Amino acid sequence: PNNSDVNFLIGKSLFDSEEYEGCLGYFEKAIKNFGPQYERFGRIIFQNRLSVDSALAQEIVVLWSRKEKENLDQLVKDSLGFAEGLAVQAANIEQFAKVSDNLGRSYYFYAMAQCNLKNDSVALDNMLQSVKYRPNDFDALYYVGEWRVRMEQYATAIPCLERLTDLSPDDQYAWFYLAVCYTETQQYK
Numbered sequence: 374p375n376n377s378d379v380n381f382l383i384g385k386s387l388f389d390s391e392e393y394e395g396c397l398g399y400f401e402k403a404i405k406n407f408g409p410q411y412e413r414f415g416r417i418i419f420q421n422r423l424s425v426d427s428a429l430a431q432e433i434v435v436l437w438s439r440k441e442k443e444n445l446d447q448l449v450k451d452s453l454g455f456a457e458g459l460a461v462q463a464a465n466i467e468q469f470a471k472v473s474d475n476l477g478r479s480y481y482f483y484a485m486a487q488c489n490l491k492n493d494s495v496a497l498d499n500m501l502q503s504v505k506y507r508p509n510d511f512d513a514l515y516y517v518g519e520w521r522v523r524m525e526q527y528a529t530a531i532p533c534l535e536r537l538t539d540l541s542p543d544d545q546y547a548w549f550y551l552a553v554c555y556t557e558t559q560q561y562k
Contacts, residue, residue, distance in 0.1 A: 377406035381479055393486040400483035407476040411506070414469035418462060421454035429453075430473070431508040437470040438509065477507030484516070493520060504533070511540055515547065522550050527557040 384399030415425040418433070429452055436445040445466070446459040455461050484499035497520045503513040514537045521530035534551040541547065555561065 375402075375406055377403045377410070377475065377479075380406065381475065381482075384479075385482060388482050388486055391489075393489045396486050397483065400479050400486065403479040404476065404483065407472055407479060410472045411469070411476050414465055414472060417465045418453065418469055427505065430469075431505070433466060434470050434473045434506070435508055437466055438474075473506045477503045477505070477510060477513070480506065481510065481513050484513075488516075493524075496520070497524075508536075509540060511537065514540070518547065518550050522553060525557075527554040530554050531558070531560075 380399045380403040384396040384403060387393075387396035387399065412425075415430060419425045419430075429448075432448065433445065436448065442459060449455050449462050449466075450458045453462070459466070480499045480503035484496045484503060487493075487496035487499060497517065500513055500517050500520070503510060504517055507513060514533045518530045518534040518537060521527070521533070530550065531554045534547055534554060537547040538544065538551060
């Protein structure tokens with residue numbers, strides 16, 4: 374079916390049953406169908422800009438998920454150019470955040486299925502997409518950081534691990550991996 378939610382749920386059911394090969398196609402369909410929804414709401418929200426700014430889109434999703442309406446209102450006024458602020462974009466931002474979450478979850482489970490199938494580079498690429506759409510996803514950030522450390526990509530692991538330690542300051546494993554990265558990149562301060 375072309376219903377992205379149905380495809381996600383079937384994929385998730387197969388994933389939970391450890392049918393990793395079988396779930397991939399459903400997650401691919403979910404991603405394929407969630408993508409245009411994300412783009413549509415992105416064009417609406419970013420209509421006063423030349424294109425969708427990925428970093429700004431992440432900030433919008435984070436502020437919405439944290440329910441920081443005042444900060445989001447200011448961002449809509451200042452960065453998106455809507456003088457009326459959140460009042461005119463709240464419904465669109467809500468849908469954008471929902472689709473972004475769904476797209477991120479689809480990429481996450483696709484990546485985890487690939488990981489279970491021992492396709493680490495494909496898993497990492499898709500986990501990075503998950504973080505793009507769900508920037509504060511603790512598990513996705515952790516896996517990206519861990520995989521990059523295992524691949525000896527210390528400098529590129531640092532931003533994910535720093536974000537992770539900001540989100541969870543008591544996570545000793547994240548701090549350990551971050552310390553390894555700082556040591557390997559000779560950042561001793």
